[in-house]
Amino acid sequence: MKKRTVVVVDDNINNLMLETDLLELAGFTVFEAENAATGISITLREKPDVVIMDVRLPDMRGSEAAKVIRKDKTTKDIPIVFVTASVMPEGRTELQNIANSGFIGKPINTRTFAKEIGDFIK
Amino acid sequence: MMNARKTTSWLTGIGMIVVAGAVVGASFWAFVQIGRTADDKRHISAVINSAQTLLSELKDAETGQRGYALTGNENFLEPYNAVRGNINSHLEELLKLTYIASARKHLGAITHLVNSKMDEMAGVISLRRKNDMGAVIAAVSSGKGKDIMDSIRVEMNGFIKAEQTVLDSNEAQFQSNMRRLFIVIIAASIFTLFFAVIFAYMIYRESQNALKNKVQEETKRLLGLQEDMNAQLQQVNASLQVSEEKFAVTLNSIGDAVLATDALGIVTLLNPHAEKLTGWPQEEAIGRPVEEIFHIINQDTRQPAVIPVQDTLDHGTVHGLANHTVLISRDKTEYVIGDSCAPIRNRDGHVSGAVLVFRDVTEHSVIELGLEKTRMQLDIIKKSEDEAREYSESIINTIREPLISLDQDLRVVSVSRSFYEVFKVKQEETVGQLIYDLGNKQWDIPKLRELLENILPQKATFDNYEVEHDFTTIGRRIMLLNARQIQRVLGKERIILLAIEDITERREIENGLEKARKELEAIKISEDAAREYSESIINTIREPLIAVDQNLRVVSASRSFYEVFKVKPAETLGQLIYDLGNKQWDIPKLRELLENILPQKATFDNYEVEHDFTTIGRRIMLLNARQIQRVLGKERIILLSIEDITERREIENGLEKARKELEATKISEDAAREYSESIINTIREPLIALDQDLRVVSASRAFYEVFKVKAKETLGQLIYDLGNKQWDIPKLRELLETILPQKATFDNYVVEHDFTTIGRRIMLLNARQIQRVLGKERIILLSIEDITERREIENGLEKARKELATTKISEDAAREYSESIINTLREPLIVLDQGLRVVSVSRAFYEFFKVNPEETVGQLIYDLGNKQWNIPKLRELLETILPQKATFDNYEVEHNFATIGRRIMLLNARQIKRVLGKDRIILLSIEDITGRRDIENGLERAREELKDLTTELKRAATAKSEFLANMSHELRTPLNSINGFSEVLYDETFGTLNEKQKRYVNNVLTSGKHLLLLINQILDMAKVESGKMKLSIVSLPMKALLMEISRLVADMAGKKKLQIELDLVDDLPAIEADELKVKEIIYNLLSNAVKFTPEGGKIGIRAKRVIDSVQVEVWDTGVGIARENMEKIFEGFFRVDTPYSRVTEGTGLGLPLSKKMVELHGGSFSVVSEGLNHGTLVRFALPIKSGSVVLV
Incomplete structure (x- = not known):
């Protein structure tokens, strides 16, 4: 089986490292991005199996980045999992209309995180 | 035509170009020819000259040779020598120049001869040189030289001739060329001229054509204009025709005789009735002076009566019906007539004629006569009623209590002015509406519905029905509703009068009124004392008043007492009060009053007594009594005033009835007035003109008035659509669509129909279908006579007669009622005469402005209360505005009164004709709105403050929830790393840790999780407190849920060796609740129980149904709660100190x-x-049925 690839976008380098380590341990090939623009360009280039996206990013909202990814024909079907500390219901409304997306609130469960992400890949 | 002309132009153009080309070509050719001919001529002349030169040189040489020969002088040889050297070159040159063959031949001979000659001469010369003179002479004499010379001459002549011939032919050629050129030029000129002429002709013709076209267009335009004019003329004619037809139909259909004259009093028109009455056919009558046709005398004096026509023509005035006039017709028949006359005015307003309308009074049938009489009586009554009505209407409009009248269908017929103001509605959105629909259905009040739909149909009247309602426009009001259901005098329908009173305010007024009444009573008593309770006083009091002596025997009674109680003075005076009218006054309450109360109190007010009188039926009376000392006697007498409320209400009825009747008749009155103004307005009956498609072309003013429609919603409309399709009457459709196309005319077609605006009406329809003169369309003239009234009057003639007496009484009552209204008004009301002096004022006025009657009545309004009423705005109002407008509403005046301080008043005024007098009086009501303004201002301020506060609160709430969201996010982000990395470390995913390291990292993880729990619970608390926590209600099987959670804590409990006891009833119902929240609640409680119970203890759950809730109890045998801490446990962050649990466990927020x-x-x-x-x-109960909507 081909190695599964994932792009992780998180501006907090500690969290980025944590997620990366967990995913690599689970056998993913991980591409890291510390802002949305980098995340988008890596996604467009690598066409990963799944994208992990923080919501509050320095250059744009994760939801906006998701829309950019959805616009491109080659990446529009890639599932996007929002992993965010904004767990209040009012913070989640902007994510509701994004198709084929998931939500994992921070703090993450390190024991199940990689499996949850893997479940988003069809 | 156009093409031919174009072709011609083209051809002409081409012709001209060709001719021009030819001329240029010919000229060029001719010039070339001429040039060549001239060259030839020059050349030939040169050749001839050269030849002659040669000849003359030769001659000179010969002459010289001879001279030498003769003289031997060498000098003579010079020419010869010159010739000899040049002659050959000359000949060659000549030969070169000569082209002509014949000449060249001569030249050849000449060359030869010249050579011979030269030889001969040389011979002679040489001979001479030899001095051989003889030979010379011989040679000369031989003539040889001369012969040669002659030959030369001959040849030369031939040569010159040949050249000359060519020169001549050239000349001839030249001449002919010149001629040809000339001819060409002439011909070209002629052609050019020809074409120019053609061209000029064509331009001429073109411009002629253009001109002609222009003329044609102009003609066409003028023709068009003429056609338009014709069309307009046709239309004018048609409308003239229509109006003539209308006029004719009108004149024919109206019941009155009509006679019209021009400005000189010459008859111009008689309608059939007039023809009949005067005995003059119209054809004969026209052109004769009116006196001749209309011969009238006074019925009593038999003296000629004045025909009103002349007066009308002279002064332009309207003359009403003159009584007792007899018209003597042409055949001496006499008719008693009533007539009236009105001027006809032209467009400039000048009188251009007169219309005399008269009717036969003698010919009326018995019923008609009676009817007429009744009508006239009614008229008279109506007139006085009119005054009374105007007075009371003015009062009604001046008062501020809303009054509304409804028809049977509960639709609004009319409302008082104050209704519009108080309820902030407009007339157009009120009249004709269902009462419940008024002002956005804010009148759809259950109690009002009950009242109007249930109570009123049974009781016909109700009083003081209290209704509290929250109106969208004016807020919550407590209203006292009074209603009367009355029969329309002239109609069959019932009308409901609904008076709406705002009680809160009225109660205030009642207090004021009571005070005023007491003051007045005090005054009355002193007056009584002074005037010895004279009969006159008693009789001027409108309320039945009775004076009894100490023994309760009647001393005197007022006129109204006798009237009201239908008793006579003879059977009253001297009687014991209880014995009056067959002891019907023996009323227990009255006894109590007179015998118990009065001796103690000396006075009592408004003692209400209800009693069933034998003569007058059940009555509600308001008794007021005063016990007074007679001045001249020592005895006391008791003055007892009896106010009959029932009667007053009946009077109210009568007044309303009268008012309604008048409203109904007002229309026809108006129409009658219009009638006299001009011919068109003579039409009493509504008249309507329709086109072929049954659309309204025009309608008379009466139509608009009677059917309460406006011109703009009428004209152009289909007749059936008029006034919300209320004209869609099956019989009218039949008439217009079936009968009329066949018959062209119909008369007296009776149609009965229920109109939404004016109720059930019986109408007499007359129609004429007429052809427009110059148009093709048909026009239908439809005259509508409302005979409802007539029918009813006819039918109810007897009834009407009987009613007359009653009406008269009600008229008096109405007048009194008006006065009583003034006195019951809560608003200060003042009546002024024309000179602005106070005629009377209401009690409220005295009270409000703290003035006495003595210093008020008869005073100039400005002088009242030490001239404190001398207010500039009031002066302006009374002296400037009122004389022009006769009425004004809500004029706001602010003034500083000496007695009562600064006040803002709302003035309402009506200038009306006095009931019993000719002069005008002014009704001025004064409303003090100072308090209202203060309240309004205060309210406005409070509202502003509230608004600010609300805004501030909203802002704070928004800021708070934003803060919480941010806090949550900012705390979770580092917690993610703390918990995540410590978890990974603890799990030894990337390598093993030693014991201590593992314990430490577990401490980090536990603290992180604790912190996270704290954050979540703080957020939840904040959400609950701000009301933002939403429940997702589902059906929860409680038993299963409790079991599930108890299993979750079983581990925890097992570690502490705790025993768990479950006591759940079998039929524990499911509840409607938020699953996560309920689980959290139970988990919190159970984990608390575990936490605070020492090892080996017990915890347990009990659940059962209590009424419509499920009650759950979570108990333990743990540390319990100290009494002093029972309150604190709910305050948050409170934790019970316990030896069994670590301080780090629990947040203090769970409970x-x-x-x-x-x-x-x-x-x-x-x-x-x-x-x-x-x-x-811990005991909690959750309802089985949630108040929120169940999702699943």
Whole structure:
């Protein structure tokens, strides 16, 4: 089986490292991005199996980045999992209309995180 | 035509170009020819010259040779020598120049001869040189030289001739060329001229054509204009025709005789009735002076009566019906007539004629006569009623209590002015509406419905029905509704009068009124004392008043007493009051009053007594009594005033009835007035003109008035659509669509129909279908006579007669009623005469402005209360505005009164004709709105403050929830790393740790999780408190849920060796609640129980149904709660110190949060503890049915 690839976008380098380590341990090939623009360009280039996206990013909202990814024909079907500390219901409304997306609130469960992400890949 | 002309132009153009080309070509050719001919001529002349030169040189040489020969002088040889040297070159040159063959031949001979000659001469010369003179002479004499010379001459002549011939032919050629050129030029000129002429002709013709076209267009335009003019003329004619037809139909259909004259009094028109009455056919009558046709005398004096026509023509005035006039017709028949005359005015307003309308009074049938009489009587009554009505209407419009009248269908017929103001509605959105629909259905009040639909149909009247309602426009009001259901005098329908009174305010007024009444009573008593309770006083009091002596025997009674109680003075005076009218006054309450109360109190007010009188039926009376000392006697007498409320209400009825009747008749009155103004307005009956498609072309003013429609919603409309399709009457359709196309005319077609605007009407329809003169369309003239009234009057003639007496009484009553209204008004009301002096004022006025009657009545209004009423705005109002407008509403005046301080008043005034007099009086009502303004201002301020506060609160709430969201996010982000990395480390995913390291990292993880729990619970608390926590209500099987959670804590409990006891009833119902929240509540409580119970203890759950809730109890045998801490446990962050649990465990928020979430579900929550170390029991109940909407 081909190695599964994932792009992780998180501006907090500690969290980025944590997620990366967990995913690599689970056998993913991980591409890291510390802002949305980098995340988008890596996604467009690598066409990963799944994208992990923080919501509050320095250059744009994760939801906006998701829309950019959805616009491109080659990446529009890639599932996007929002992993965010904004767990209040009012913070989640902007994510509701994004198709084929998931939500994992921070703090993450390190024991199940990689499996949850893997479940988003069809 | 156009093409031919174009072709011609083209051809002409081409012709001209060709001719021009030819001329240029010919000219060029001719010039070339001429040039060549001239060259030839020059050349030939040169050749001839050269030849002659040669000849003359030769001659000179010969002459010289001869001279030498003769003289031997060498000098003579010079020419010869010159010739000899040149002659050959000359000949060659000549030969070169000569082209002509014949000449060249001569030249050849000449060359030869010249050579011979030269030889001969040379011979002679040489001979001479030899001095051989003889030979010379011989040679000369031989003539040889001369012969040669002659030959030369001959040849030369031939040569010259040949050349000359060519020159001549050239000349001839030249001449002919010149001629040809000339001819060409002439011909070209002629052609050019020809074409120019053609061209000029064509331009001429073109411009002629253009001109012609222009003329044609102009003609066409003028023709068009003429056609338009014709069309307009046709239309004018048609409308003229129509109006003539209308006029004719009108004149024919109206019941009155009509006679019209021109400005000189010459008859111009008689309608059939007039023809009949005067005995003059119209054809004969026209052109004769009116006196001749209309011969009238006074019925009593038999003296000629004045024909009103002349007066009308002279002064342009309208003359009403003159009584007792007899018209003597042409055949001497006499008719008693009534006539009236009105001027006809042309467009400039000048009188251009007169219309005399008269009717036969003698010919009327018995019923008609009676009817007429009744009508006239009614008229008279109506006139006085009119005054009374105007007075009371003015009052009604001046008062501020809303009054509304409804028809049977509960639709608004009319409302008072104050109704519009108080309820902030407009007339157009009120009249004709269902009462419940008024002002956005804010009148759809259940109690009002009950009243109008249930109570009123049974009772016909109700009083003081209290209704409290929240109006969208004016807020919550308590209203006292009074209604009367009355029969329309002239109609069949019933009308409901509904008076709406705002009680709060009225109560205030009642207090004021009571005070004023007491003051007045005091005044009355002193007056009585002074005037010895004279009969006159008693009789001027409108309320029945009776004076009894100490023995309760009647001393005197007022006129109204006799009237009201239908008793006579003879059977009253001297009688014991209880014995009056067959002891019908023996009323227990009256006895009590007179015998018990009065001796003690000396006075009593408004004692209400209801009693069933034998003569007058059940009555509600208001009794007022005064016990007074007679001045001249020593005895006391008792003055007892009896106010009959029932009667007053009946009077109210009568007044309304009269008012309604008048409203109904007002229309025809108006019409009658219009009638006299001009011919068109003579039409009493509504008249309507329709086109072929049954659309309204025009309608008379009466139509608009009677059917209460406006011109713009009428003209152009289909007749059936008029006034909300109320004209869509089956019989009218039949008439217009079936009968009329066949018959072209119909008369007296009776149609009965229920109109939404004017109710059930019987109409007499007359129609004429006429052809427009110059148009092709048909026009239908439809005259509509409302005979409802007539029918009813005819039918109810007897009834009407009987009613007359009653009406008269009600008229008096109405007048009195008007006065009583003034006195019952809560608003100060003042009546002024024309000179602005006070005629009377209401009690409220005295009270309000703290003035006495003595210093008020008869005073100039400005002088009242030490001239404190001398207000500039009031002066302006009374002296400037009122004379022009006769009425004004809500004129706001602010003034500083000496007695009562600064006040803002709302003035309303009506200038009306006095009932019993000719002069005008002014009704001025004064409303003090100072308090209202203060309240309004205060309210406005409070509203502003509230608004600011609300805005501030909203802002704060927004800021708070934003803060919480941010806090949550900012704390979770580092927690993610703390918990995540410590978890990974603890799990030894990337390598093993030693014991200590593992314990430490577990501490980090536990603290992180604790912090996270704290954050979540703080957020939840904040959400509950701000009302933002939403419940997702589903059906929860409680039993299963409790079992599930108890299994979750079983591990925890097992570690501490705790025993768990479950006591759940079998039929525990499911509840409607938020699953996560309920689970959290139970988990919180169970984990608390585990936490605070020492090892080996017990915890347990009990659940059962209590009424419509499920009650759950979580108990333990743990540390319990000290009494002093029972309150603190719900305050948050409170933790019970316990040796069994670590301080780090628990947030102190679990219990308060659980309580809040239970309460959010509409449940109850309580904690029971017998005290420290006696265990804890937490009891909560959740309702089975949620108040919120169930999602699943």
